[in-house]
Amino acid sequence: MFIRDAWYIAAWRNEIGRTPQARKYCGEPVVLFRREDGAAVALEDRCCHRHLPLSKGRLVGDVLQCGYHGLEFDATGACVRVPGQTRVPPGAQVKSYPVVERDGLVWIWIGDPARADPAAIPDYHWIEDPAWSAVGGSIPVNAHYMLWIDNLMDLTHTTYVHATTLGADAICRAPIKTERSDKWIRITRWILNDEPGIYWRSALGKTGPCDRWQIMDYFLPSHTLLDVGVAPAGSGAPGGDRSHGVEARVCISLTPIDETTSCYHWSFARNFRRGDAAADQKTQDSIGRAYIEDRDVIEAQQRSLDRAPPGFKMIDLNADAGQLAVRRLYEAALARQTAAGARGPIAAE
Ligand code: FES
Numbered sequence: 267m268f269i270r271d272a273w274y275i276a277a278w279r280n281e282i283g284r285t286p287q288a289r290k291y292c293g294e295p296v297v298l299f300r301r302e303d304g305a306a307v308a309l310e311d312r313c314c315h316r317h318l319p320l321s322k323g324r325l326v327g328d329v330l331q332c333g334y335h336g337l338e339f340d341a342t343g344a345c346v347r348v349p350g351q352t353r354v355p356p357g358a359q360v361k362s363y364p365v366v367e368r369d370g371l372v373w374i375w376i377g378d379p380a381r382a383d384p385a386a387i388p389d390y391h392w393i394e395d396p397a398w399s400a401v402g403g404s405i406p407v408n409a410h411y412m413l414w415i416d417n418l419m420d421l422t423h424t425t426y427v428h429a430t431t432l433g434a435d436a437i438c439r440a441p442i443k444t445e446r447s448d449k450w451i452r453i454t455r456w457i458l459n460d461e462p463g464i465y466w467r468s469a470l471g472k473t474g475p476c477d478r479w480q481i482m483d484y485f486l487p488s489h490t491l492l493d494v495g496v497a498p499a500g501s502g503a504p505g506g507d508r509s510h511g512v513e514a515r516v517c518i519s520l521t522p523i524d525e526t527t528s529c530y531h532w533s534f535a536r537n538f539r540r541g542d543a544a545a546d547q548k549t550q551d552s553i554g555r556a557y558i559e560d561r562d563v564i565e566a567q568q569r570s571l572d573r574a575p576p577g578f579k580m581i582d583l584n585a586d587a588g589q590l591a592v593r594r595l596y597e598a599a600l601a602r603q604t605a606a607g608a609r610g611p612i613a614a615e
């Protein structure tokens with residue numbers, strides 16, 4: 267089950283072109299392509315005639331021609347031509363999905379198009395902001411997407427899963443503050459006067475104890491933003507003066523492909539060594555490697571959950587406070603969707 271009235275990342279902007287591409291979101295087959303004017307289009311990937319995937323067809327100008335009997339569909343999903351007959355039969359239509367391009371990403375709305383408000387798309391402007399340098403990527407994962415949201419909302423795993431990259435023992439010892447609304451959860455952790463992990467030590471380029479912060483925001487249904495950085499201990503970062511430190515904004519969003527597979531989209535935008543190709547590569551490699559470590563843990567966790575006996579229980583720890591708050595928000599949104607049936611918006615905006 268998915269929260270349908272929500273924006274999800276469909277692809278990076280440069281992944282979509284004039285060759286129709288088959289994708290799947292929330293269990294629905296979708297074909298992506300660009301019109302001649304460059305606008306991105308998302309249609310149901312299933313011809314209304316004999317159900318060949320339209321991604322097997324080809325673009326003729328701005329219409330997508332089915333590869334089986336040649337029916338042609340415009341960007342609204344309407345069939346506009348049937349070879350061999352002048353009349354287009356009633357109902358010759360496929361679903362068209364709202365799409366919005368923003369911050370280097372193409373977002374898709376799976377639910378009721380009438381409720382697709384672009385203002386509800388998360389602010390990920392750091393990806394293309396010239397004041398920051400961003401790298402990123404996408405990682406398919408054989409797991410339910412909320413398992414990776416759980417992972418993001420409890421960064422104590424960093425000490426163990428990313429021991430050789432991002433890990434620092436003090437993350438486990440630092441207390442968290444959890445703030446919540448009916449649309450988002452924020453978890454704040456400050457680690458004062460301690461040793462940062464290898465990546466951040468190198469980014470700061472200074473020795474000595476540091477003040478470090480991790481401020482993680484969650485937005486329904488599966489979007490997060492991490493404000494993270496380090497500064498020399500006592501230089502004023504906890505009070506708001508980050509001018510002596512280095513920081514990043516990490517935009518991460520999970521797109522459900524179906525109930526058992528998901529796609530992890532990440533971008534890491536830093537405000538240090540901007541425009542430095544070597545720093546880009548180092549960040550891409552080390553952060554990308556850390557996320558592969560996460561993926562391996564999450565896939566193993568999913569396999570273990572799949573084998574769990576009926577009625578099994580998990581135990582909760584203090585560090586799970588943010589994760590549990592997110593799960594409550596998410597479950598409440600799902601419950602509202604179920605109660606509303608086909609009608610009424612849910613609070614995914
Ligand atoms: S299946 Fe598409 S035209 Fe027949």
Ligand SMILES: [Fe+2]
Pocket residue numbers: 417423424427428556557560
């Ligand atoms: Fe991680």
